[in-house]
Amino acid sequence: MILDQANELVGAEKVDTTSDVSTGIDNALTAVLSNSRVERKNVAAVMFGTTHCTNAIVERKNLARVGLLRIGKPATTGIRPLYSLPKDLRAAIGDTWEVIHGGNEFDGREIWPLDEEEARRAAERFRKEGVEAAAVSAVFSPVSAAHEMRAGEILAEVLGKDVQITLSHEIASIGLLERENATALNAALVKVANTAFDGFVRSVKTSGLDKASIFLTQNDGTLMNVAYAKKYPVKTIASGPTNSMRGAAFLTGLTDGIIIDIGGTTTLVGAVVKGFPRESSVAVEIGGARTNFRMPDLLAVSCGGGTVVTMEGDQVRVGPQSVGFRIAKESVAWGGKVLTTTDVSLGLGKAKVDDPSCDPERVKKLLSEDILKKALDTIVSIVEDSVDRVKTSAQPVPVVLVGGGGIIIPPEYYPRFRGAQRVDRPPHFQYANAMGAAIAQASGEVDKIFELEKSSREEVLQRAKDLAVADAVKAGADPGSVEIVEVEEIPLSYLPGVAIRVRAKAVGRLKI
Amino acid sequence: MQIGPDEIERIALGAAFLGTGGGGDPFVGKLLALDAVDRYGPVELIQPEDVPDDGLVIPSAMMGAPTVMVEKIPNGSEGMHALNSLQSRLGKKAFAISPIEEGGINSQIPIAVAANLGLPLIDCDGMGRAFPELQMVTFTLYGIAAAPMVMADEKGNTLQMDTIDNLWTERIARSVTVQMGGSSLIAIYPMEGRRLKESCVRGSVTLAMQVGEIIAEARTHGSNPAEQVMERMKSVVIFKGKATDILRRTTAGFAKGEATFDGLDEFSGKSLKVRFQNENLVATMDGRPVAMVPDLISVLDLESGLPITTEGLRYGNRALVLGTPCDSKWRTPNGVKLVGPRYFGYDFDYVPVEELARSS
Numbered sequence: 001m002i003l004d005q006a007n008e009l010v011g012a013e014k015v016d017t018t019s020d021v022s023t024g025i026d027n028a029l030t031a032v033l034s035n036s037r038v039e040r041k042n043v044a045a046v047m048f049g050t051t052h053c054t055n056a057i058v059e060r061k062n063l064a065r066v067g068l069l070r071i072g073k074p075a076t077t078g079i080r081p082l083y084s085l086p087k088d089l090r091a092a093i094g095d096t097w098e099v100i101h102g103g104n105e106f107d108g109r110e111i112w113p114l115d116e117e118e119a120r121r122a123a124e125r126f127r128k129e130g131v132e133a134a135a136v137s138a139v140f141s142p143v144s145a146a147h148e149m150r151a152g153e154i155l156a157e158v159l160g161k162d163v164q165i166t167l168s169h170e171i172a173s174i175g176l177l178e179r180e181n182a183t184a185l186n187a188a189l190v191k192v193a194n195t196a197f198d199g200f201v202r203s204v205k206t207s208g209l210d211k212a213s214i215f216l217t218q219n220d221g222t223l224m225n226v227a228y229a230k231k232y233p234v235k236t237i238a239s240g241p242t243n244s245m246r247g248a249a250f251l252t253g254l255t256d257g258i259i260i261d262i263g264g265t266t267t268l269v270g271a272v273v274k275g276f277p278r279e280s281s282v283a284v285e286i287g288g289a290r291t292n293f294r295m296p297d298l299l300a301v302s303c304g305g306g307t308v309v310t311m312e313g314d315q316v317r318v319g320p321q322s323v324g325f326r327i328a329k330e331s332v333a334w335g336g337k338v339l340t341t342t343d344v345s346l347g348l349g350k351a352k353v354d355d356p357s358c359d360p361e362r363v364k365k366l367l368s369e370d371i372l373k374k375a376l377d378t379i380v381s382i383v384e385d386s387v388d389r390v391k392t393s394a395q396p397v398p399v400v401l402v403g404g405g406g407i408i409i410p411p412e413y414y415p416r417f418r419g420a421q422r423v424d425r426p427p428h429f430q431y432a433n434a435m436g437a438a439i440a441q442a443s444g445e446v447d448k449i450f451e452l453e454k455s456s457r458e459e460v461l462q463r464a465k466d467l468a469v470a471d472a473v474k475a476g477a478d479p480g481s482v483e484i485v486e487v488e489e490i491p492l493s494y495l496p497g498v499a500i501r502v503r504a505k506a507v508g509r510l511k512i
Numbered sequence: 513m514q515i516g517p518d519e520i521e522r523i524a525l526g527a528a529f530l531g532t533g534g535g536g537d538p539f540v541g542k543l544l545a546l547d548a549v550d551r552y553g554p555v556e557l558i559q560p561e562d563v564p565d566d567g568l569v570i571p572s573a574m575m576g577a578p579t580v581m582v583e584k585i586p587n588g589s590e591g592m593h594a595l596n597s598l599q600s601r602l603g604k605k606a607f608a609i610s611p612i613e614e615g616g617i618n619s620q621i622p623i624a625v626a627a628n629l630g631l632p633l634i635d636c637d638g639m640g641r642a643f644p645e646l647q648m649v650t651f652t653l654y655g656i657a658a659a660p661m662v663m664a665d666e667k668g669n670t671l672q673m674d675t676i677d678n679l680w681t682e683r684i685a686r687s688v689t690v691q692m693g694g695s696s697l698i699a700i701y702p703m704e705g706r707r708l709k710e711s712c713v714r715g716s717v718t719l720a721m722q723v724g725e726i727i728a729e730a731r732t733h734g735s736n737p738a739e740q741v742m743e744r745m746k747s748v749v750i751f752k753g754k755a756t757d758i759l760r761r762t763t764a765g766f767a768k769g770e771a772t773f774d775g776l777d778e779f780s781g782k783s784l785k786v787r788f789q790n791e792n793l794v795a796t797m798d799g800r801p802v803a804m805v806p807d808l809i810s811v812l813d814l815e816s817g818l819p820i821t822t823e824g825l826r827y828g829n830r831a832l833v834l835g836t837p838c839d840s841k842w843r844t845p846n847g848v849k850l851v852g853p854r855y856f857g858y859d860f861d862y863v864p865v866e867e868l869a870r871s872s
Binding site for chain 1: 540
């Protein structure tokens with residue numbers, strides 16, 4: 001998809017992926033450039049959204065052997081590092097770790113001074129065992145990162161520059177085990193990331209887009225340059241749904257509302273706040289690993305375009321099974337045997353599919369209109385319920401409907417969709433994902449515990465905001481355009497009011 | 513009976529229910545217990561009757577902020593240090609370990625400590641649920657002193673404390689905990705077997721395990737455990753509704769707040785407010801109290817039947833709100849004085865949840 005400076009759509013193409021990624025990219029670039037007649041030298045930036053990292057973790061493939069250094073003795077040894085990971089994932093990244101003295105308290109004091117000798121010995125062992133990447137996690141590093149940074153330097157001296165090092169305070173927030181897991185995953189992804197992202201760069205250069213800067217999308221809906229992405233590949237995980245939501249919001253000019261993305265097997269529902277997906281506040285699992293890495297807060301329901309509809313007497317049941325992409329073979333309207341949500345809309349004449357092998361009459365012959373209507377009501381109310389779950393207040397909200405499975409909610413239902421101010425299905429909805437990648441901005445964030453003894457609450461909030469803005473500028477935002485989009489205070493319970501956790505996020509236009 | 517990995521998983525699930533919205537996430541506690549039985553072998557679970565009358569019982573617990581506990585994880589020996597220090601002060605070895613709070617993270621800590629010391633765990637606790645402060649145990653009702661108590665941190669610091677009453681123990685221990693970095697392991701309420709037998713809430717560990725088993729079983733079948741949990745706990749349905757508003761504020765180290773639910777099905781048109789201070793304290797329907805401390809108020813996800821914590825509660829959650837009778841020891845004048853609605857600042861008298869349900 002190509003956008004101009006005003007974010008107007010210039011051209012878009014969809015091509016199938018190929019087994020070697022670069023051919024697919026070349027095909028897509030060639031197609032979209034020639035159709036839109038854009039001159040190659042005029043392309044300023046190319047943005048990629050990728051699932052390479054997600055796939056590598058889920059499939060346990062091409063992961064680097066990680067050496068994990070935890071700084072927290074004499075605390076933390078009651079639970080071994082990586083102990084909470086699924087066994088096969090732990091085996092795939094090597095289960096190589098050391099725990100050394102150091103780390104901080106919640107108020108920034110040291111638990112113990114960092115033991116640099118222990119760090120060096122751990123590094124030597126990692127080197128002997130041939131680790132391909134290293135990860136460092138220190139207790140309360142989101143409050144004070146000094147120990148992690150110093151240990152990182154020692155690891156770098158011993159392991160050399162070919163072994164990339166990930167520090168946990170740059171990856172996630174409070175929750176040592178979850179942050180450690182996310183940090184180890186990031187380290188494990190460096191091989192995949194280097195290969196894939198270098199491939200992107202090569203494809204762009206060989207396509208003659210010499211002047212273009214290259215970016216990758218993160219799962220918070222913002223962009224990172226290639227060097228940054230190689231350092232933090234874990235940030236690409238779940239960027240796909242995020243892009244769709246951002247793109248859907250943008251296509252309708254919406255900044256606050258609910259996005260419904262109906263796919264083949266699943267419908268994803270999420271909220272956008274000031275144009276960005278709301279983040280999940282609970283621990284999320286990536287490939288079975290519990291992490292506290294920020295992720296979009298999405299509700300997934302088994303009600304997509306290929307979801308199976310069954311009748312038990314008078315009762316209609318929707319899902320959880322689905323024929324997925326086999327819909328054009330297995331579902332009734334295409335001569336198959338399985339009744340799907342799409343069949344229901346087709347059978348009632350409320351949707352059309354441009355495919356000669358699809359015949360809605362087949363559905364009509366099989367089921368009465370009454371039953372089909374009942375099925376449709378059930379499908380609509382499942383989607384209505386999920387929207388209601390995702391909302392943050394009782395007020396009706398604008399709703400945007402995207403995704404190829406969207407025909408299961410016929411347009412005549414839009415005006416009376418429960419809980420919705422209005423429902424939009426934007427033109428070009430099929431490109432929502434690419435659109436979300438193309439309009440992305442740069443962001444910065446902070447999630448730290450601050451002491452309240454020496455500073456007031458207002459001072460602490462201001463400091464958090466300043467840190468978030470500085471981080472956004474580092475990630476490539478134009479300083480003048482950066483604004484704070486989110487500030488959240490989280491109290492520490494069971495302790496007198498001595499500290500407070502603050503999350504702040506800043507976003508700005510990309511400096512190209 | 514032995515407590516091994518499977519039992520630990522189940523106790524953690526059941527303890528989330530007994531936590532009545534608070535008590536801390538049992539996740540870290542569970543991993544500590546799992547790691548401990550992995551290293552030292554399973555823990556023997558005994559009944560209060562199995563403890564000789566003059567046998568020494570020492571309850572073990574974690575004190576402080578669960579937020580700290582998930583970051584500065586214990587090294588696993590703090591509880592042992594606290595216990596050893598208290599034993600040498602008393603000049604006597606402990607016969608067994610007892611849980612003090614079966615709700616939330618403290619359902620797991622004593623398992624880890626017992627595994628580490630090779631001592632049996634007693635099937636009881638001092639609450640039958642979770643409460644926010646140290647003096648809020650049935651032991652207090654029987655005149656059992658919290659002190660001498662010992663607090664320990666991961667560095668090896670231990671502090672023995674003698675206090676004039678259990679409320680002072682809470683006050684001083686809370687501020688020492690801050691100095692120790694926000695969490696500490698404690699050995700507290702040392703007592704003889706005969707005192708435990710009269711003062712404890714019996715069967716708490718097996719209760720947590722049974723509730724956990726019901727939940728785990730339902731999970732594997734994709735069914736809803738709520739009905740069976742209610743049957744086991746003798747709970748009543750207080751409300752069925754959707755969370756429409758959640759207010760939170762922090763005062764003196766506690767996350768206080770209230771959640772409002774709009775009624776669904778037979779409760780449609782009605783509104784429920786649940787007030788909490790880490791744990792759920794009081795539920796009022798259209799202004800009228802329908803459940804209150806010390807009875808248990810649990811908010812379960814309507815669809816999955818899984819407990820929702822006060823921290824995890826959000827707008828849009830569809831919930832089944834249950835009221836569960838507390839242990840009868842709490843339903844005495846002294847029990848109500850210690851942990852009833854007036855202690856938490858509510859201007860009404862305690863009425864048992866099942867009576868409130870009958871009168872409505």
